[in-house]
Amino acid sequence: MRVAVSLSGLKKSFTAGDTKSLVLKGIDLTIPAEEITFVTGPSGCGKTTLISIIAGILTPDSGRVTIFDTPIVAKSRDSTKFRLANIGFIFQQHNLVPTLTAAENASIPLLIRRIPQRQARRKAIAMLSEVGLGDRIDHLPSQLSGGQQQRVAIARALVGEPRLIICDEPTASLDAENGFHVMSLLKRLSSEGDRTVLVVTHDSRIYNFADSIIEMEDGQVVRIDLAQNKSYSNAMRGD
């Protein structure tokens, strides 16, 4: 098994006033490459903190993060460059720029990499066509439905051809049908590009898209289910 992400002894605490709370209590985890891995668990269990540290956005108190054999030092210039080249993000709130068109939003990661505007736009349009929005390239986010906005966000995440895609509750703001379409799309595009997908979700309707599911509770990994052992309900398919 090829490894995409390796975590060892990961601890993270937050201080609010006089209170210090330990959010991650020593996580040791390996996430396989080219698979879709879900991270689930109740609110406050540390899922978002975990992916923030994996993405190199938050600094752990202790422990080590390696992505594709590259050690990640949060907030360093190297990790920012690595993130730009290797990680794509999909957020719960889409986080599209409201004054930019779908094509312009999708081209942002390429423009940050200083790829010429015309070339970036061409790639962004191609990616929007891939996600079924070829006829919506010049629409503003306000002119798109929630599902279409999330597809623009997927195009933005994939346009730079990252090896790892981190998704934070990608279906939480979508209805069942749109959530299913978004996950189907994500699964197809990730398998075509041999990408690793890490999804943080509460949404039990999409669990059957996972190759493995990591369940967290109180800052610790309490269970890892592989696809063949799925024990989760599947609301979408009515299993």
Next chain:
Amino acid sequence: MYVLALKMLCRDRIKFLTLIVGIAFATLLITQQGSIFCGLMLRTASTIFDTNVPIWVTDPEVRSINDSVAMKEDVLQRVRSVNGVEWAVPFSMNNAIAQSDKGETGVVQLIGLDDESLIGAPAEIPKAVLKRLNEPDAVIITRSRSENFGAPMEGDTFEINDRRARVVGVVDASKNFTPFPSLYSTHSKALLFLPPGYKYLNFVLVKPKSGIDPARVCRNIQESTGLQAFQQWDFVWKTMIYWGKNTGIPINFGITVLLGIIVGAAITAQTLYTFMIENIRQLGTFKAIGISNWQLASMVMLQGLSVGLIGFGIGAGLCSVVGLINPRNSELAYYTPQELVIMALGVVLTFCVLSSLLSIRKVVTVDPALVFRG
């Protein structure tokens, strides 16, 4: 990325327009009030411009064109004998009480020109009219400020110190800072209009010989006669500084200009900052994706400078329009030197940069982890 930064700014139309209007208003306030200030200050020296001679010689006590101190008549010969002087002529400027034939009484500024050459007369006086100053009792009156005398016309008469003066011309010379009309006469006639027993030579107008540095001629005059000698613009500056120091004009206009700067800075800073705060989630997304703080700061700076330049262009343009539609010699003193425009540009861009820096501080410290929060 920078093109997108500009699109993000321009497509948020309400904020974009608020920023442009705020900066344009501040620019207009700075340049328009500055132009009125410059216009007023230049008016204090309008007689110097009208006279248009290279060198002015005055008593050492003189601090401005209006601060005329009489010199002995023999200084004229002493100045003429100074090395480097091509010609030197008398020029007198005194206030006198005049009464028109319509019965109106008031103060006039009586200007005496050299009898032979009539050097020092404003260019606006036609030569044919100027020559008539050699006629008995002849005077030329400026149209501005002459309303107090019932708008005199050619042929009207005045009584000045019991002597008759006859108007041979009414001219549109530059408005000056005093509330009186100017009466041009010859130097010898002007002496007759004034109370007897005094010396009334206030200035000597000098032209240096061709090829000789006027500054050197000024030094020669000062060393030889003990009088003051100024080149034209030095005397203009001395006059403007005198009026600036001895009136509240700079303070009053300075406060208005400062108000313009504060209003413009407040509007710009507040709107740019709000614009950034409202986009903080998107900017956090950029940071999560991998944009560097430098790129992010450059984007914000570009946005700030862009609205600054556009707003400045509109404000400065409006200021120019006011200057263009303001008739020459109107009551509104208005002059926009390029130094004022450059200073206004510097001020506007400085507060745009400072406002942007305030926003940048917020943007570069934004926690990209916030984008993972719902």
